[in-house]
Amino acid sequence: MFYREQVKEEETNTEDDIKYGKNPTCFEVHEKWQLGCDEKSCRNWIDYDGDSNCAIVCARKNPNGLSLREVADRMGVSFPRISQVEHGTFEKLRSLGVLNEFENE
Numbered sequence: 001m002f003y004r005e006q007v008k009e010e011e012t013n014t015e016d017d018i019k020y021g022k023n024p025t026c027f028e029v030h031e032k033w034q035l036g037c038d039e040k041s042c043r044n045w046i047d048y049d050g051d052s053n054c055a056i057v058c059a060r061k062n063p064n065g066l067s068l069r070e071v072a073d074r075m076g077v078s079f080p081r082i083s084q085v086e087h088g089t090f091e092k093l094r095s096l097g098v099l100n101e102f103e104n105e
Contacts, residue, residue, distance in 0.1 A: 027056040048074040 021028075027044065030037050030052040037045060037053040044055040051058035051074065058066075058074065066074070072082045093099050 027052075027054050027060075030054055031057045031060060046074055047076060 024032065026037070026039070026042075029035070031054075035052060036049050039045060042054075045053055046055050046058065047053065048058070051061060062070075068082045068086065069079050072079045075082065090099070094103075
């Protein structure tokens with residue numbers, strides 16, 4: 001008896017399939033289709049249409065980070081306030097000894 005293997009059709013992956021996979025997450029959908037998110041209860045939601053209202057989309061679009069002014073625009077607060085928060089954060093990290101190894105170099 002002769003058995004013949006069924007040949008599977010080769011799946012062709014588009015560039016989007018490679019980048020986002022077969023089951024994209026919500027932020028990948030918003031990023032791909034450039035749609036604003038309306039899920040305000042999501043912990044990643046920000047009131048900034050330029051990043052599809054999503055902090056994860058913002059982080060993926062800006063791999064080198066944002067300037068303090070860009071952060072202020074996205075958060076809806078003033079630049080001096082963001083600067084105060086940054087300064088306070090570094091002071092707290094110094095007091096905990098987290099930055100010791102970086103500052104001694």
